[in-house]
Amino acid sequence: MLTAPDATGPASPRLHSTGVPDAIDVLFPLPLGPLSYLAPLQTGEGETAVGRRVVVPWQSSVRVGLVAASRAVDAGRGLELRHALRYLDEAPFLGRDQLRAVDAVARATGVPAGLVLATLGVPGLTPELAHEVRLHEAPAAAELFGELPTGRWLPGERLGAKELDVLRAQGLVDEAVRVVRHTRRVLVPRRRADADLDGERRANQRRALERLHALGEADSAAALARDADVPESAVRALVEKGYAAYVEVEAPLPPLPGPPLLDDRLEDPPPGAAVTGGDGYVAGGSRRARLSALLPTLASDLAAGRSVVVVAPENVLAREAAGLLATRLPVRYLTGEATDEQREALFAELPAGGPVVLVGSHVALLAPVPSLGRIVVLEAGNQTHKLRSGGRLWVPKAAQRVAAAAGASLTLTDVAPSPELLAMGGEAGGTLLPLPRLRVHVADMSGSAGWPLHPDLLLTFRQVVQRERQAIVLAPRRGFSGAYGCQNCGWQAPCPNCDLTLRFHRDEGRLRCHQCGHDQPLPQACPQCGHLELGALKGAGTQWVLSQLERAAPGFPGFRFDADRRDDLSPLYAGEPGVIVGTTAVLRLAPLPELSLVAVTLFDVHLALADFRAEHEALRMLLQVAELATGRRPLLLVQTFAPGAPALRAVASAAPDVAVEALLAAQLERRRRFGYPPFTTLAKVQVTARDRSGAHAAAHAVADRLRVAGARDDEVLGPEAAPVARVKGRYTFQLLIRAWDEARLEGLLAAVPDRLPGARVAVDVDPVDVGELLE
DNA sequence: AACGAGAGACAA
DNA sequence: TGTCTCTCGTTC
Numbered sequence: 071m072l073t074a075p076d077a078t079g080p081a082s083p084r085l086h087s088t089g090v091p092d093a094i095d096v097l098f099p100l101p102l103g104p105l106s107y108l109a110p111l112q113t114g115e116g117e118t119a120v121g122r123r124v125v126v127p128w129q130s131s132v133r134v135g136l137v138a139a140s141r142a143v144d145a146g147r148g149l150e151l152r153h154a155l156r157y158l159d160e161a162p163f164l165g166r167d168q169l170r171a172v173d174a175v176a177r178a179t180g181v182p183a184g185l186v187l188a189t190l191g192v193p194g195l196t197p198e199l200a201h202e203v204r205l206h207e208a209p210a211a212a213e214l215f216g217e218l219p220t221g222r223w224l225p226g227e228r229l230g231a232k233e234l235d236v237l238r239a240q241g242l243v244d245e246a247v248r249v250v251r252h253t254r255r256v257l258v259p260r261r262r263a264d265a266d267l268d269g270e271r272r273a274n275q276r277r278a279l280e281r282l283h284a285l286g287e288a289d290s291a292a293a294l295a296r297d298a299d300v301p302e303s304a305v306r307a308l309v310e311k312g313y314a315a316y317v318e319v320e321a322p323l324p325p326l327p328g329p330p331l332l333d334d335r336l337e338d339p340p341p342g343a344a345v346t347g348g349d350g351y352v353a354g355g356s357r358r359a360r361l362s363a364l365l366p367t368l369a370s371d372l373a374a375g376r377s378v379v380v381v382a383p384e385n386v387l388a389r390e391a392a393g394l395l396a397t398r399l400p401v402r403y404l405t406g407e408a409t410d411e412q413r414e415a416l417f418a419e420l421p422a423g424g425p426v427v428l429v430g431s432h433v434a435l436l437a438p439v440p441s442l443g444r445i446v447v448l449e450a451g452n453q454t455h456k457l458r459s460g461g462r463l464w465v466p467k468a469a470q471r472v473a474a475a476a477g478a479s480l481t482l483t484d485v486a487p488s489p490e491l492l493a494m495g496g497e498a499g500g501t502l503l504p505l506p507r508l509r510v511h512v513a514d515m516s517g518s519a520g521w522p523l524h525p526d527l528l529l530t531f532r533q534v535v536q537r538e539r540q541a542i543v544l545a546p547r548r549g550f551s552g553a554y555g556c557q558n559c560g561w562q563a564p565c566p567n568c569d570l571t572l573r574f575h576r577d578e579g580r581l582r583c584h585q586c587g588h589d590q591p592l593p594q595a596c597p598q599c600g601h602l603e604l605g606a607l608k609g610a611g612t613q614w615v616l617s618q619l620e621r622a623a624p625g626f627p628g629f630r631f632d633a634d635r636r637d638d639l640s641p642l643y644a645g646e647p648g649v650i651v652g653t654t655a656v657l658r659l660a661p662l663p664e665l666s667l668v669a670v671t672l673f674d675v676h677l678a679l680a681d682f683r684a685e686h687e688a689l690r691m692l693l694q695v696a697e698l699a700t701g702r703r704p705l706l707l708v709q710t711f712a713p714g715a716p717a718l719r720a721v722a723s724a725a726p727d728v729a730v731e732a733l734l735a736a737q738l739e740r741r742r743r744f745g746y747p748p749f750t751t752l753a754k755v756q757v758t759a760r761d762r763s764g765a766h767a768a769a770h771a772v773a774d775r776l777r778v779a780g781a782r783d784d785e786v787l788g789p790e791a792a793p794v795a796r797v798k799g800r801y802t803f804q805l806l807i808r809a810w811d812e813a814r815l816e817g818l819l820a821a822v823p824d825r826l827p828g829a830r831v832a833v834d835v836d837p838v839d840v841g842e843l844l845e
Numbered sequence: 846a847a848c849g850a851g852a853g854a855c856a857a
Numbered sequence: 858t859g860t861c862t863c864t865c866g867t868t869c
Contacts, residue, residue: 093869095869096869098846098868099846100846100847100868101846102846102867102868104869105868105869106869107869108869126869127869128868128869129847129848129849129867129868130848150869151869152869184846185846188846231848231849825865825866827865828864
């Protein structure tokens, strides 16, 4: 039992050497800032509290927090504060560098520090606790205790919340807490065989007992019986007679999975990939080539005794990177797929070990690796780096702050260079690998007869079929079509909860809202004109595209790969012919062996993001497509109404490297002129309410507060109705804060309230979808 | 995030 | 009047 030997009681607060009681500021994995407690009574003198986990009183019970700071208690507040109960760790669980980083991220993003901890996946903060209380002998307070005995340890839940609160305040209760570890029941030997087990009839029992002594323990009676080859009744007899007994032992943690083992080795670094001492970036090439290009830098960091944390946007990519890097370097692997306990064990183990390369998802960012020298953010332009649960953090920026707090460097990689890559990776230390050469065919959809598939696409697809090769076709959405409605008057089935049309899922014969999940059968007649000819309207989804292709080549194997359906693609990886129809989810697939055609059915949706990053997004998509092929260059067929789009022309050009660089220069210039990131930092403030006028009024109230706080006109844009004004029955208005430096943004965010009467306010610093507010 | 207090909504 | 839902405010 981990219980503190001396539980807390009514003793006077422990005194600091200056005579002032110690206070500790504690963070919890909750959307809260630090809360203050008096330090536990158990600490030895001079031990550092910062970074250790601590058990504290919490409402009617107890919970675990992390000490963010230790200080002298504010004058006059010592008596208001409650004592923390005990520390869980001997040594800091999280280093000062990581705590500084949490604070920096919290201040810059307006996300409460506790939520930063939770969002970045710091483990070990929600263990199961066994809480016990012991009431003091105090006749005056007897009525508070009710029937409860004094002087004995009782389960904490025997006391009501109010009673515990009063007893704590009066110092009439001791409390003890221990972490409950998962246990399992095992059979262990208790005595050696003696005369009672002599004789032929007890031979089985004797054999089982000898076996159990040899093994030390058995999982169950049945397991021991099998092992010793005796009937189970013999083992049961041993338990009955007291030769063996069941005991609860701590269940061992399943080991944390390591990086996957690969057959092939990561290639040697390409020429031109040099050691980068400080910040840097790697762009161009393929994912593998970018990892290879990092090798000299990572090896040099390790040789200098410094660890590296490599953060991928998705678990699949983390796994791939960990596997590849592990063929060259000592790699540890950590993603959110591991249990909290496994991650906690790794956090506890890392500081004492040697320098490592820790590869994982964003939950690896705050891992206490020894001597952090560098953070690498892979695929920095990937939208998944914007976290959508917990605090809305943008991982590359968070990584930059974690690196800064530790005095470490930051390296970003991406398939195409972007303004963000140059700004954060340092213009000096970049490696630009050759871009993949693509064979591009642009199919102009304007005025074309073919919808949703252009005749050129059908033609090349039939060639793929004829030659028994493979094709991938990207559709802009899952389901059958963007909308379902009346062929006569154009009525579209709307979602009852959101300002969106319902998506048509033909396979199931249902209409579904992809925002709120509303699901309904197909209407029989048009509610507007009464017509009975209802059907798919515009916007072909994966189902529609696949059905068209199946009609064009009956019998040719077709696969779907999107959020609704992930078909088993193993025949394709075995080299068999087929076509995959999917959303951008297919960009994560491993390269296909016989890929000869990649088609984008509506390139325009990638440009229509109504965001200043849309062009770079579109470019990334086109270049990532090239990574889906091994060896041979597939044909990239792009259907579009905008054949002149710069990103498309750049990848199709004879010298894509030069064209992409020109594109980048133009983007940088545009962003500077219009005051977009990375020259400014943006924050999106979303105000939602149950009714439209309430949301409108509350959004204007936020804007007013900003102006009162001194915001200039060019710093506050909006409010305007959100692009989708109503989602799940709530209306949203949004405004944008634009600050030319981060300290300014921090100041402006301080003027934004957490909530207003009847309305919720959500702040999103470094948003990914800004809308057209700045146009 | 999770919990509890208080305000309305509805049935008897 | 009780009970159920929903909103709001608090957590040292």
